[in-house]
Amino acid sequence: MAERRAPWLTLALALLAAVVLAPLAWVVLGSLKPSNLEVFDRPFAAPSRLAWENYARAVDEGHMGSYLVNSLLVTGLTVLLVVVLGAWAGHALSKRRFPLRPVFLALFVLGLALPVEAYLIHLGGVLEALGLHDSLWALILPYTAQSLPLAVLLFSAYFTTLPRELEEVALLDGVSTARFYLTILLPLARPVVATVAVLTALHAWNEFLLALLFVSDERAKTLPVGMIAFQQSHTTDYPALLAGLSLISLVSLAGYVVFNRQVVRGVVEGAVK
Amino acid sequence: MTPRGRLLFFLPALVVLGVFVLVPAGQTLVGSFHRVGPDGASEYVGGLYYRYAATDPELHRAFANNVVYFLLTLPFEVGAGLLLALALEGRGRARALLRLCFFAPVALSMVVVGLVFGFLFKDGVGVFPGLLAEGRALLTISLVSGWAFAGVYMVIFLAGLSAIPREVEEAARLDGAGAWQVAWHVKLPLLRRTTGVALLLCFVGAFRAFDLFWVMLPNQEHTSVVATLLVREVLQFDDPGYGSALAVLLSGFVLGVLGLVQAVRGTRG
Numbered sequence: 001m002a003e004r005r006a007p008w009l010t011l012a013l014a015l016l017a018a019v020v021l022a023p024l025a026w027v028v029l030g031s032l033k034p035s036n037l038e039v040f041d042r043p044f045a046a047p048s049r050l051a052w053e054n055y056a057r058a059v060d061e062g063h064m065g066s067y068l069v070n071s072l073l074v075t076g077l078t079v080l081l082v083v084v085l086g087a088w089a090g091h092a093l094s095k096r097r098f099p100l101r102p103v104f105l106a107l108f109v110l111g112l113a114l115p116v117e118a119y120l121i122h123l124g125g126v127l128e129a130l131g132l133h134d135s136l137w138a139l140i141l142p143y144t145a146q147s148l149p150l151a152v153l154l155f156s157a158y159f160t161t162l163p164r165e166l167e168e169v170a171l172l173d174g175v176s177t178a179r180f181y182l183t184i185l186l187p188l189a190r191p192v193v194a195t196v197a198v199l200t201a202l203h204a205w206n207e208f209l210l211a212l213l214f215v216s217d218e219r220a221k222t223l224p225v226g227m228i229a230f231q232q233s234h235t236t237d238y239p240a241l242l243a244g245l246s247l248i249s250l251v252s253l254a255g256y257v258v259f260n261r262q263v264v265r266g267v268v269e270g271a272v273k
Numbered sequence: 274m275t276p277r278g279r280l281l282f283f284l285p286a287l288v289v290l291g292v293f294v295l296v297p298a299g300q301t302l303v304g305s306f307h308r309v310g311p312d313g314a315s316e317y318v319g320g321l322y323y324r325y326a327a328t329d330p331e332l333h334r335a336f337a338n339n340v341v342y343f344l345l346t347l348p349f350e351v352g353a354g355l356l357l358a359l360a361l362e363g364r365g366r367a368r369a370l371l372r373l374c375f376f377a378p379v380a381l382s383m384v385v386v387g388l389v390f391g392f393l394f395k396d397g398v399g400v401f402p403g404l405l406a407e408g409r410a411l412l413t414i415s416l417v418s419g420w421a422f423a424g425v426y427m428v429i430f431l432a433g434l435s436a437i438p439r440e441v442e443e444a445a446r447l448d449g450a451g452a453w454q455v456a457w458h459v460k461l462p463l464l465r466r467t468t469g470v471a472l473l474l475c476f477v478g479a480f481r482a483f484d485l486f487w488v489m490l491p492n493q494e495h496t497s498v499v500a501t502l503l504v505r506e507v508l509q510f511d512d513p514g515y516g517s518a519l520a521v522l523l524s525g526f527v528l529g530v531l532g533l534v535q536a537v538r539g540t541r542g
Contacts, residue, residue, distance in 0.1 A: 009360060010367055010368075010371075013357075013360060013361065013371050014367075014371065017371050017374040017375060020374060020375060020378075020420065021374060021377070023389050023390065023393060023420075024389070026389075026393070026400075027389055036398070040398045040399065040400065043400040081289075085285045085286040085289065086286060088282040088283060088285065088286065089282075089283045089285075089286035089287065091279075091282070092279045092280070092282065092283035093283070095279070097276075098276075098279065098283075099276075099280070104283075104287065107287070107290065107291075107295065108290065110295070111290050111294050111295065113527070113528055113531050114294065114298055114524060114528070115477075115480070115481045115523065115524050115527050116481070117481070117499075117500055117503055117519075117520045117523050117524060118298045118301060118520055118521070118523075118524035119293075119294050119295075119297035119298040119300075119301060119520075120297075120504075120507070120520070121297070121301050121304070121503075121507055121513050121516050121517055121520055122296075122297035122298075122300035122301050122304065122513070122517075123293065123297045125297070125300070126292060126293065126296065126297050130292075141289060141292075141293055142293045142294075144289050144293075145289045145290050145292070145293035145294045146293075146294065148286050148289060148290050149290065152286055177275055177278030177279070177281075177282075178278070181278075181282045202379070202380070205382070206381070206382035206383065206384075208382065208383060208384050208483075208484045208487075208488075209483055209484065209487075209500075209504070212487075212504075213504070213507070213508075223382065224382045224383075224384035224385070225384075227382075227384055227385065227388065228384060228388075228488070231388060238392065238398075241388070241392070242392070245385055245388055245389060248381075248382070248385050249381060249385055252380040252381055252382070252385075253377060253380055253381075255380060256377060256379070256380035257373070260373060263376075263379065263380070264376065264428050267379065267425060267428055267429070268428055268429055268432040271425075271429050271470055271471075271474060272429070272432065272467075272470055
């Protein structure tokens, strides 16, 4: 049916896609120009020469390399924690006879619905009391807490659909509780792991507000806050700022293209559930 | 598997949620009824900050901005996403590539998006200056938000469309309905649940909005939303009381609407 679609529609959509991607192309173009003048006076002209030194400035003066490492660490550790803790808790809550199950479920639903504004004011005090201020853990643990509710609910819903026999077979084989949780549970939940990992990674990679409020040490900044810091220290060095922005965008988009299927599925399942 | 073992593996998630979300949320609720003096002593002040909020013109303006932002992002995010989904559903290489393009902004941080468009719209040097002036900024930011999120709604609607059986569309076509008629009279009614989800997401997104406003309008007092007002309050003043009250009001509003929708849905079965 859809195969009979008019070619003009495809053409119009291709034009629209070009318009949508134009701002990013403008960033990459500008990042290769040798001066501010060229960026803003001739915004759509090709650079007079390819000024790769802008990228060197973004990495050396803008610390993009260190921000990138921090972002990767924060994202990786947050995903690991959310997947493991989420699967454990979700499995427990999938058992009808788990004590206080409705109360715990309600707490996770509340955690899912609460906007970040509800707790950001006093989160600083918590981080300080735990001595986490200005470290990567000041982001990893709150991000984990933010992503856990949906993870727990998704895992719990999935485990209720699994036949009980799966577990019973494992137990008959004499597997201990610890080994069950450590080695058997996660492979069992593979479809949900992908969804949870994608949603958690998108959040941790792009989060800005908590990072803005709780990380002031240069060495613990992630890409979003780092980029803002770079912008504030180099307000008028547009080619270098655009080089920084295109570095971040290229890394993000590369990840997106590689994991495209999982991202689409993750976003849909996260939204619909 | 012992029940005790199960509890042991359940607890870490609960502890993390409790320590980093539920406890500070509770403190915020309590803190909104207390004033912290310069000496650090806390004193109960009842509904003082809430009475202040009720008469704070800045808060009312910010809340109104949130409402307008929601109404503007509806067509730019949800509406555009629906149209893209209707146009791009189905097989074909070209269509898959276009879907990839429209969904791509999902990977970008709103900080990156905000800075890129902030540069483009910058007064004086930008390519399209003046778009972030007072009176225009809200519309501009809504459009940028549409640029970033229309693809997300497209993907959500595509999932909804793929659940509609082919026979339904074919039957309508045999009856002589054109593509638009099928979309409007057949597909849209069948997408009711998906549309509900999309509206809810858009609503929550509009009232939690922060990043784009903070990044695109730095050091500007105009066009605040509740979240930027709240963060400015936190960064500027030592007394967290009024900020806490704002946080409770905003959270209460979002939770209230979510609860209401849930209740209505429940009664409809």
